[in-house]
Amino acid sequence: GMSEKAIREQYMNCITAKLSGLEMVAMGTLSDAQEMLEFGYNKDAIRKQLNIAKFILGEIMEQKRELV
Numbered sequence: 001g002m003s004e005k006a007i008r009e010q011y012m013n014c015i016t017a018k019l020s021g022l023e024m025v026a027m028g029t030l031s032d033a034q035e036m037l038e039f040g041y042n043k044d045a046i047r048k049q050l051n052i053a054k055f056i057l058g059e060i061m062e063q064k065r066e067l068v
Helices: 006-011 014-022 022-038 043-066
Strands: none
Touching: 006 022, 006 043, 014 022, 022 043
């Protein structure tokens, strides 16, 4: 898989995150996983994409908890 640092750098600090928010990054990552399924990628590659999306969603939830 990817390290937390790599996910933050490659996904959470990308231009999409800055312009559209982390929710859109998570949605895009899930869409990528769907495409990978459609084109027959191996299960491990798809699992990694899903784990990235889950990590991002967890970070979104943590940010919201900090606001309360």
